[in-house]
Amino acid sequence: MPRQLPPLNALRAFEAAARLGSVSRAAEELHVTHGAVSRQVRVLEDALGAPLFEREGRGLALTAAGLRLRDAAGDAFAGLQSAWAGLRRHARPAALVLGCPGSLLARWVIPRLERLAADLPQVKLHLSAHEGGFDAALTGMDAALLLGEAPWPADWQVHALAPERIGPVLSPRHARFPALRGAPAAALLDEPLLHTVSRPQAWPRWFAARGLDAGGLRPGTAFDHLTYLLEAAAAGLGVAIAPQELVQADLDSGRLVAPWGFVKTGAEWTLCTVRGNADARVAALAGWLRSELQD
Structure with a gap:
């Protein structure tokens, strides 16, 4: 049975926006446009069937679902980053x-x-x-x-x-x-x-x-x-x-x-x-x- 995973490009855009607290700053980190990050977040929300952000004044706040996904995605990306760095060191010390x-x-x-x-x-x-x-x-x-x-x-x-x-x-x-x-x-x-x-x-x-x-x-x-x-x-x-x-x-x-x-x-x-x-x-x-x- 295939793994049920969220769209990974969309998850990457969401994790950056959630971690940085800003779609604009996420776009700068990922070297894409503000609109591209917003579209990827909407793809993830559509796949989930629930909002991940909500407007709070002029900014964004994470919903309860957004908070859970932010923590899980952050841990997953941090683990991948650490494993990848270790593999690269082993391959090219x-x-x-x-x-x-x-x-x-x-x-x-x-x-x-x-x-x-x-x-x-x-x-x-x-x-x-x-x-x-x-x-x-x-x-x-x-x-x-x-x-x-x-x-x-x-x-x-x-x-x-x-x-x-x-x-x-x-x-x-x-x-x-x-x-x-x-x-x-x-x-x-x-x-x-x-x-x-x-x-x-x-x-x-x-x-x-x-x-x-x-x-x-x-x-x-x-x-x-x-x-x-x-x-x-x-x-x-x-x-x-x-x-x-x-x-x-x-x-x-x-x-x-x-x-x-x-x-x-x-x-x-x-x-x-x-x-x-x-x-x-x-x-x-x-x-x-x-x-x-x-x-």
Whole structure:
């Protein structure tokens, strides 16, 4: 026995008019004329044998039948919309939007993209450089890769990846490199120290971890971005401080040297997403990132 359904085009026009409270606004949403929506509503009323709207001053009000049909049609269209969106995502999965600070993106993520694509072919990334703090909703992102420390926003699910380790680095081109290379860490208290505006606590934390009083340290030039800081250090302009993972390639090549080593800061590399995000690609990416950082 065939299903007894209302005329679907007419139902679509009625649902829009009922939801928006206006035939004109429904016509705009559906990209048809005012008269076309009115005719479709009349088709539905004729098929039902009862009015769905009644005049109320200069506007329209739903009848009891109209209210019941509005709720049923709204639920049906919302369910169809959700199912259709899910089917489209499954058929053509959208790229995972990963936000991260520009320095992490340039110095750590991008050099590993080829390996990531080979190891996780199911994870297609859209990379978004982000400066400053991340809002609690991670607006415009599916996940964020960052260096930070608790407390985290209550709405976040946080995948801890590895502890952050920072340390001083300098170039063999530095004028005092021969003297500094073999000097104890305390010698840095007499040096103008390069730093970033966003991490003023980095040098004091490192000195404290080495058991040294940081009260007499001499701040040198400040930079807005870590990338610029490290380029200045590589040019021999001073001693910089940076996370180990972001300078490892420079250390391996000899472009920079880290004579005094690295210490943990209490911060962590993390992959964060909004709590309740069930995208399996996030967990897969977290596992891959954790392995890379441990290596």
